[in-house]
Amino acid sequence: MAKSRQNLQTRHEELIVEHSPKSPVSEAYRNLRTNLSFLRPDEPLSKIAVTSSTPKEGKSLTVANLAISMAHNEEDILIIDADLRKPMQHKFYDLPNYEGLSNILTGELKFEEAVQETGIDRLSVISTGFIPPNPAELLSSHRMEEVIEQAEEEFDFVMIDTPPVIAVTDAAILGKKLDGILLVVASHETERGMLEKSTDKLKKANVDLIGTVLNKHPVKDGAGYDTYYYYYGE
Ligand SMILES: Nc1ncnc2c1ncn2[C@@H]1O[C@H](COP(=O)(O)OP(=O)(O)OP(=O)(O)O)[C@@H](O)[C@H]1O
Numbered sequence: 001m002a003k004s005r006q007n008l009q010t011r012h013e014e015l016i017v018e019h020s021p022k023s024p025v026s027e028a029y030r031n032l033r034t035n036l037s038f039l040r041p042d043e044p045l046s047k048i049a050v051t052s053s054t055p056k057e058g059k060s061l062t063v064a065n066l067a068i069s070m071a072h073n074e075e076d077i078l079i080i081d082a083d084l085r086k087p088m089q090h091k092f093y094d095l096p097n098y099e100g101l102s103n104i105l106t107g108e109l110k111f112e113e114a115v116q117e118t119g120i121d122r123l124s125v126i127s128t129g130f131i132p133p134n135p136a137e138l139l140s141s142h143r144m145e146e147v148i149e150q151a152e153e154e155f156d157f158v159m160i161d162t163p164p165v166i167a168v169t170d171a172a173i174l175g176k177k178l179d180g181i182l183l184v185v186a187s188h189e190t191e192r193g194m195l196e197k198s199t200d201k202l203k204k205a206n207v208d209l210i211g212t213v214l215n216k217h218p219v220k221d222g223a224g225y226d227t228y229y230y231y232y233g234e
């Protein structure tokens with residue numbers, strides 16, 4: 001682990017819920033976790049995807065920090081990196097990505113063989129595996145449904161990282177197989193038109209939009225510095 005942490009591509013430092021659990025941002029992730037747990041009291045959520053309208057709004061980071069806050073709450077959490085176009089989750093935990101989801105979907109690898117420990121108690125990850133030429137076809141396959149079923153059997157909560165909605169159909173394809181989808185919106189970055197197009201696309205695909213996360217929102221903290229606040233709402 002120490003050796004691979006020298007990897008320049010590591011994003012380990014961004015796991016603020018792990019490194020600074022008492023910070024206001026970590027508190028905001030815990031609020032998000034609590035909101036999700038109260039959302040459907042009769043039928044609690046157990047498998048969701050996280051997406052955004054456009055690239056770089058903070059999907060992958062939201063998945064990682066929210067998953068860690070759930071793992072801290074003594075739940076067994078599995079992150080599946082289904083952004084087969086831009087693999088990312090393994091970089092947060094300095095893990096290899098020689099094999100993963102795409103290898104399961106092509107029948108080369110068993111589910112159990114793809115699950116990697118992250119070094120964070122109760123948090124596991126299935127990285128993307130190789131980048132396939134046909135992500136949408138692989139994600140709409142029956143095998144993907146089996147992966148989700150097995151994940152649900154073995155873990156308390158499954159969180160799936162996806163590509164942005166506007167460009168490709170992957171998130172909508174996955175959302176239909178899950179309890180719903182969380183939409184990350186980058187404050188002051190996302191254009192209203194893009195947001196409307198994305199929510200329309202998800203609604204047309206019959207995806208349950210469970211809420212939005214306002215990300216990268218600058219606020220003044222007590223010391224007068226700008227920081228970021230995460231907000232969750234319907
Ligand atoms: N709340 C935040 N505060 C500061 N920087 C952030 C925040 N959220 C995300 N970022 C930064 O924005 C960039 C994109 O984040 P991330 O990779 O999580 O986005 P993404 O939506 O998954 O991107 P992609 O569309 O490329 O998959 C990163 O450099 C990340 O550090």
Ligand SMILES: [Mg+2]
Pocket residue numbers: 059060061083086088161162
């Ligand atoms: Mg991403």
